[in-house]
Amino acid sequence: EAGVAQSPRYKIIEKRQSVAFWCNPISGHATLYWYQQILGQGPKLLIQFQNNGVVDDSQLPKDRFSAERLKGVDSTLKIQPAKLEDSAVYLCASSSPRDGVFFGPGTRLTVL
Amino acid sequence: DQQVKQNSPSLSVQEGRISILNCDYTNSMFDYFLWYKKYPAEGPTFLISISSIKDKNEDGRFTVFLNKSAKHLSLHIVPSQPGDSAVYFCAASVDNAGNMLTFGGGTRLMVKP
Numbered sequence: 001e002a003g004v005a006q007s008p009r010y011k012i013i014e015k016r017q018s019v020a021f022w023c024n025p026i027s028g029h030a031t032l033y034w035y036q037q038i039l040g041q042g043p044k045l046l047i048q049f050q051n052n053g054v055v056d057d058s059q060l061p062k063d064r065f066s067a068e069r070l071k072g073v074d075s076t077l078k079i080q081p082a083k084l085e086d087s088a089v090y091l092c093a094s095s096s097p098r099d100g101v102f103f104g105p106g107t108r109l110t111v112l
Numbered sequence: 113d114q115q116v117k118q119n120s121p122s123l124s125v126q127e128g129r130i131s132i133l134n135c136d137y138t139n140s141m142f143d144y145f146l147w148y149k150k151y152p153a154e155g156p157t158f159l160i161s162i163s164s165i166k167d168k169n170e171d172g173r174f175t176v177f178l179n180k181s182a183k184h185l186s187l188h189i190v191p192s193q194p195g196d197s198a199v200y201f202c203a204a205s206v207d208n209a210g211n212m213l214t215f216g217g218g219t220r221l222m223v224k225p
Contacts, residue, residue, distance in 0.1 A: 004155070031209075031210070031211075040217070040218075041217050041218075042116070042118075042201050042203075042215030042216050042217045042218050043156065043201070043213075043215045044215070045213065045214075055211070056211075091155055093155070095209070095210045097209060100158055100210060101158065101210035101213070102155075102158075103155030105154055105155050106153075106155055
């Protein structure tokens with residue numbers, strides 16, 4: 001069974017630039033999550049989707065971060081404009097009641 | 113305000129001995145607790161979980177203990193193996209569906225041969 005796919009795996013940008021990450025969840029998983037993991041800390045939930053609807057985005061910095069899950073499958077997370085403190089690993093995860101939560105390998109973002 | 117804390121950033125254990133990783137939480141609404149293991153350049157992988165109605169759950173070499181009154185849980189690995197070397201995250205949720213997991217900061221376990 002294929003896992004959660006994310007791309008790109010690594011991205012380096014300068015501050016004030018824009019960046020987008022892509023996630024393809026496990027087939028059949030209705031719930032999709034984006035987490036931010038800053039070095040030395042645990043993952044922090046940014047946004048949770050149920051199909052193409054947002055369940056929780058209370059910790060998403062909406063002035064610069066946006067996410068969408070059109071058609072309830074793939075999702076993109078965008079940062080515009082990026083700040084130095086956005087340097088982190090961005091983890092996508094998907095889940096179903098039967099399978100539990102599975103994480104992708106993450107995208108490591110470095111903002112210079 | 114950190115609702116889930118892992119106070120030991122690292123732990124070193126000899127192969128064959130027991131590894132004990134600890135986790136404390138503050139939110140009494142948490143009802144489900146999980147441990148994840150993370151290798152470098154990979155996403156966290158699920159290890160073991162426990163519901164708040166239990167105080168112990170065992171899966172092979174891994175056992176999780178929950179003390180609700182102390183808001184404390186621990187993961188025991190016996191015997192420890194070099195392949196167990198990784199970062200371990202404790203996580204908590206208000207339900208068992210994986211919704212809105214709150215993670216601790218992680219403990220890096222090193223198992224020496």
